[in-house]
């Protein structure tokens with residue numbers, strides 16, 4: 329059973345079509361990233377799944393039940409975007425407050441408290457008032473609030489918003505811990521580089537439409553471009569490789585070979601070896617999620633950046 333399932337989900341706010349028929353599935357134990365620019369419809373999606381906002385049309389199921397059913401509320405945790413927890417609360421009193429809302433008994437809350445604060449690294453400051461917390465601490469407490477009652481699925485709307493790089497890394501590690509406990513995590517974010525490092529599966533949403541989904545590896549793979557370097561001082565046999573039907577460009581002493589559909593890099597390598605040339609560098613180029621996303625939305629975004637995005641080489645198969 330999928331943890332989340334939507335079919336042709338639509339939401340209209342007056343004349344604004346926030347979701348234009350979104351179909352997606354989230355499987356158990358995944359970190360799933362819903363990515364998109366400001367106003368794309370990410371928060372609307374989460375709010376519908378949580379029963380905070382009513383869908384206009386289509387279907388949406390959470391843990392097998394139609395959204396809006398109250399008995400699944402306890403199995404779900406939620407960190408809203410732009411949350412403002414009252415500054416007079418302490419970490420401990422806030423978790424008691426939310427735990428009680430989720431129906432946890434006082435002994436249960438006390439039993440869970442230390443562990444939860446420990447997971448988010450707030451044990452030492454647990455009794456300080458929230459108004460004295462940094463932004464990163466507030467976000468971590470917000471995440472603690474979302475998993476305190478031991479939910480199966482956790483929705484985090486922009487969990488790293490406004491948090492510095494070190495704090496973002498802590499949050500990424502925290503999400504891995506929660507995933508390791510078998511929970512499903514649904515993250516909304518416009519920070520693509522962030523989610524590239526932590527999500528198993530992502531979906532791009534643009535102006536209310538789902539434009540692409542898949543695993544991060546599938547989406548960023550660019551198997552058609554290789555960078556090849558030979559032993560120092562050895563010229564690359566550009567003409568010979570071109571004569572064999574490959575597209576080759578030289579850049580900074582390395583050859584960039586672009587494969588057409590159906591071509592494999594192996595004949596090129598065999599040709600080099602047959603000529604007694606020594607390979608020192610072989611890298612399959614990869615795109616970033618941002619490269620892919622910008623390309624996908626370029627046409628439909630008149631004010632957006634145009635032009636060719638340059639691939640960033642990543643050491644996928646480095647042999648030097």
Ligand SMILES: Nc1ncnc2c1ncn2[C@@H]1O[C@H](COP(=O)(O)OP(=O)(O)OP(=O)(O)O)[C@@H](O)[C@H]1O
Pocket residue numbers: 341342344345346364365366367368369370371372373409518
């Ligand atoms: N309560 C509302 N009433 C009217 N329009 C709304 C309402 N909530 C959202 N919208 C509109 O719906 C669209 C999608 O908004 P949503 O908040 O879901 O986007 P988002 O992807 O979460 O953006 P962000 O990254 O800025 O948080 C936007 O055009 C927004 O203005």
Ligand SMILES: [Mg+2]
Pocket residue numbers: 370371372409485516
């Ligand atoms: Mg939002």
